[in-house]
Amino acid sequence: MPPSRTEASHLLALCLPALDVVTPHLLRRVDHALDGTPAASLRDDTQIVLAEAINNVVEHAYTGSGFGAVAVSVSVLATALEITLTDWGRPVPDLALCEGRPDPTLLSEGGYGWFLIRSLTSETQHVRVGAENRLLMRIDLPMA
């Protein structure tokens, strides 16, 4: 289903180095952008989801290639907050394939990132377009 662009309110677009030390800065910028918008109540979920998505770019898309950039775009649609991430790293697997729920009794030290994204989003789309990875994530706005 295409996003209803006519009703979209674009909040923020920025492009920063995909480095884990930069991620907190990027998260703060997005957090401030949500202040006073219909998506303000989604601030915590947005921080969790966005941190995991950016970590994935840093750890997987740019593995072994030094580092690159990540572009983040945030919009409020009629019924959802939409976050789009673009990177220019190597192709990464579609997160939709990473089904399942981590078993806490295994005491795994990783493997929670995509699960957290899936838990808190209503929709994700992951596509490779030319040399770009594009990840679109939507978090539903609370019903008015």
Next chain:
Amino acid sequence: MELIAEHHPAATLIRVNASRIDAPNALQFKEEMRTLTGRQDGRFILDLQKVDFIDSSGLGAVVAAMKQLRPGQSLELAALQPIVDKVFRLTRMDSIFAIHDDADQVIATVKD
């Protein structure tokens, strides 16, 4: 990252004096926890009062801190702030750790 250990009769309290446990500092957190828990036996309470954000790397580091304990040691958590609480609940790690509302209340239960 700054971790401050306080020794009390009830437990060793480890206060995290940082607002985040995430990808940039998760490894450092794990190593500092290894050093602190290597010095002492018994019960450790990790006070997360000041931590307002954790990601999956930070969660993994807290799990690692528990896994690197020796027999006779335990790790409990206290004062989970909203995002930290949410991450622990979603991943059901709240079923693995004993979680207290307030670290100071726990240590106050056993007097000197």
